[in-house]
Amino acid sequence: GAGVSQSPRYKVAKRGQDVALRCDPISGHVSLFWYQQALGQGPEFLTYFQNEAQLDKSGLPSDRFFAERPEGSVSTLKIQRTQQEDSAVYLCASSLVGVADTQYFGPGTRLTVL
Amino acid sequence: AQTVTQSQPEMSVQEAETVTLSCTYDTSESDYYLFWYKQPPSRQMILVIRQEAYKQQNATENRFSVNFQKAAKSFSLKISDSQLGDAAMYFCAYKKGAQKLVFGQGTRLTINP
Numbered sequence: 001g002a003g004v005s006q007s008p009r010y011k012v013a014k015r016g017q018d019v020a021l022r023c024d025p026i027s028g029h030v031s032l033f034w035y036q037q038a039l040g041q042g043p044e045f046l047t048y049f050q051n052e053a054q055l056d057k058s059g060l061p062s063d064r065f066f067a068e069r070p071e072g073s074v075s076t077l078k079i080q081r082t083q084q085e086d087s088a089v090y091l092c093a094s095s096l097v098g099v100a101d102t103q104y105f106g107p108g109t110r111l112t113v114l
Numbered sequence: 115a116q117t118v119t120q121s122q123p124e125m126s127v128q129e130a131e132t133v134t135l136s137c138t139y140d141t142s143e144s145d146y147y148l149f150w151y152k153q154p155p156s157r158q159m160i161l162v163i164r165q166e167a168y169k170q171q172n173a174t175e176n177r178f179s180v181n182f183q184k185a186a187k188s189f190s191l192k193i194s195d196s197q198l199g200d201a202a203m204y205f206c207a208y209k210k211g212a213q214k215l216v217f218g219q220g221t222r223l224t225i226n227p
Contacts, residue, residue, distance in 0.1 A: 041220070045214040045216070101212065
């Protein structure tokens, strides 16, 4: 079956612009996670949804970052007034809801802020 | 807070040889999950192998196996018969329940033909 998909794959933004990154999880996956991966580093957690409920947003670095999943499927990560330090790869992962369930990742969106 | 440490930023191995990547972690929990993910240049994070902390038996997946030492909080990955397609960044990760993954800094693995 289809895996996790993300769009766009690449995004270039001028400093101060708003961007929206999309994630389509695996069909039937209840849990959805967003991670930020800086160059040469491991991914770091941003936020977590179970269905449409955002259960953990402790990793969002500032109030410029906002995520939503209104119908419990597709999710959008929005970054307002982008800054150069926002440049990174943004990874989305989905899983079933059980504690033992593995997270499956999408290909990521590489965001470059000029 | 849980932390994951990979002390080898880079490793290299000859094709067909065996290589071991190291990972240690810190947690006060007794029940958790550990993973190795592979990230090639395409950026797609691919699951290599997983280990449940309550299982004493080390997980294996074809050429990939782990050495899980719970008391030492160590979780190394052994790749046997290395192939050119194994070249990638490898990340060790920890998960408690249905929660976020905590990743290490990664090890870049190079396969020499």
